[in-house]
Amino acid sequence: MRVRTPAAVFLILLVAVVLQSTLFGRIRVITPDLVLLVAILIALTRIKPELVLAIAFSAGLVVDLLGSSLLGLRAIVFMSAAYIALRTRERADIGRFATALWAGGMTLIGVVLLVLLGTLFGQSTILGEHVLSRLVTVPLANMLLAFMIAPVLVRTVDQDPAALRY
Amino acid sequence: MLTRDRQPRSDRALPTFITLVVLGILLMTFHVRLEGGGVVNVLRTGTQAIISPVQRGVSYVVTPIADAVEGLGEIAGLREENRFLKAALEESQAQLIAVEDQLARLHLFEALYGLDELETDLGRTVANVIGRPDPFDVGLIIDRGSIHGIAVDQPVIDSNGFVVGSVSSVTPFSSTVVPITGNREGLAVLVGSQVGDLASQAAFSEMRLDIPDAKEPVLAGARVLTSARSVLFPAGLPVGEVVSDADLATSAVSTTVRPYVEIDTLRIVIVLAWPADPISASGEDEIQTEITTTTDGDS
Numbered sequence: 076m077r078v079r080t081p082a083a084v085f086l087i088l089l090v091a092v093v094l095q096s097t098l099f100g101r102i103r104v105i106t107p108d109l110v111l112l113v114a115i116l117i118a119l120t121r122i123k124p125e126l127v128l129a130i131a132f133s134a135g136l137v138v139d140l141l142g143s144s145l146l147g148l149r150a151i152v153f154m155s156a157a158y159i160a161l162r163t164r165e166r167a168d169i170g171r172f173a174t175a176l177w178a179g180g181m182t183l184i185g186v187v188l189l190v191l192l193g194t195l196f197g198q199s200t201i202l203g204e205h206v207l208s209r210l211v212t213v214p215l216a217n218m219l220l221a222f223m224i225a226p227v228l229v230r231t232v233d234q235d236p237a238a239l240r241y
Numbered sequence: 242m243l244t245r246d247r248q249p250r251s252d253r254a255l256p257t258f259i260t261l262v263v264l265g266i267l268l269m270t271f272h273v274r275l276e277g278g279g280v281v282n283v284l285r286t287g288t289q290a291i292i293s294p295v296q297r298g299v300s301y302v303v304t305p306i307a308d309a310v311e312g313l314g315e316i317a318g319l320r321e322e323n324r325f326l327k328a329a330l331e332e333s334q335a336q337l338i339a340v341e342d343q344l345a346r347l348h349l350f351e352a353l354y355g356l357d358e359l360e361t362d363l364g365r366t367v368a369n370v371i372g373r374p375d376p377f378d379v380g381l382i383i384d385r386g387s388i389h390g391i392a393v394d395q396p397v398i399d400s401n402g403f404v405v406g407s408v409s410s411v412t413p414f415s416s417t418v419v420p421i422t423g424n425r426e427g428l429a430v431l432v433g434s435q436v437g438d439l440a441s442q443a444a445f446s447e448m449r450l451d452i453p454d455a456k457e458p459v460l461a462g463a464r465v466l467t468s469a470r471s472v473l474f475p476a477g478l479p480v481g482e483v484v485s486d487a488d489l490a491t492s493a494v495s496t497t498v499r500p501y502v503e504i505d506t507l508r509i510v511i512v513l514a515w516p517a518d519p520i521s522a523s524g525e526d527e528i529q530t531e532i533t534t535t536t537d538g539d540s
Contacts, residue, residue: 129261
């Protein structure tokens with residue numbers, strides 16, 4: 076991993092957290108989970124798998140700390156989604172549409188896990204009125220975003236202009 | 242299919258995964274055991290204090306963008322909404338005239354009987370909603386914090402005076418508000434002359450109302466106000482209205498309540514400095530008498 080890679084990952088995560096909690100926290104028609112998406116897309120980079128898991132865990136922990144629900148809940152969920160992403164990332168290499176579909180699928184796994192764990196731990200702040208519709212809209216929005224940003228994100232982190240040029 | 246020359250799938254991924262799951266469960270256990278206080282609170286407040294200045298700055302830039310996108314989505318229903326609002330305005334103007342008449346009579350009677358107004362004014366801090374932590378968290382981030390006089394557990398209302406929720410965490414420049422629909426703790430409310438408990442329901446905007454010692458049925462449309470038994474809210478704040486009739490089959494009555502506030506559309510909230518004297522308020526043993534004169538939110 077090059078020296079600039081940690082800085083790039085940190086900046087991308089910071090931008091994701093800030094945009095998620097401000098811009099996408101205000102728009103009701105588009106509801107992506109940008110931080111979860113970044114945690115998933117990091118699995119497509121050349122970063123070591125152990126570090127990918129640590130990054131996803133930290134990203135989830137930051138969202139936990141900014142929110143009002145149980146600490147560690149999203150950390151586990153984001154890291155689990157990243158782990159499955161690491162195990163299946165070869166399927167995303169086919170093309171841009173495949174990457175988007177794969178990211179949407181990983182997001183679906185993540186949000187279903189979040190709602191399941193939230194239900195088990197009695198987290199009423201997660202189980203709001205839109206929870207069922209968000210189970211559909213969040214993966215769809217992430218799929219759309221992944222189609223647009225996945226190559227750029229991977230190239231930025233890997234500092235490889237040829238990355239994800241299918 | 243081209244496969245990229247990534248790091249090989251190492252044998253350490255699974256042990257790392259298991260270690261981090263255990264760490265996550267430990268964190269959750271700490272959180273539950275400490276009831277959100279102690280180290281957990283310090284970590285949460287610290288992180289929010291670091292991020293909140295960036296959020297505030299970005300919020301000023303993205304708010305017009307968010308409003309534009311929201312506006313585009315609502316263009317189709319604008320004409321219908323305009324017609325509805327005109328009708329509502331005419332109705333409100335008629336009600337306003339009636340209320341002004343009642344108010345004049347009230348002032349007359351107050352003057353006749355020499356009544357002095359009780360010192361009920363609460364400190365109010367107006368705050369902007371700058372966002373949400375994530376799409377599944379019902380909490381709201383507002384741009385006012387401890388330096389503006391906001392403290393944990395203070396009640397929050399909207400600009401109409403309707404109950405929104407309460408402050409769950411505070412940093413110097415921002416706070417997080419948990420709406421009543423996302424709060425596990427029940428809220429003591431008053432319906433007519435009966436006191437009940439209002440609780441949130443998972444995946445529903447409507448809340449469940451239980452009146453354990455009911456004396457009369459509850460009818461649809463009845464107003465639900467905060468009760469003086471509530472330790473979280475001052476008495477008399479409008480919460481919502483009863484959705485369906487509930488007959489008095491046994492001594493208990495259950496029904497659903499639709500809150501007046503639509504959390505997703507909130508842009509401005511008001512944090513109340515209540516109780517005015519938290520130390521003496523926390524030492525109160527006796528339940529106050531029901532006072533239901535605060536109805537300004539219904540105007």
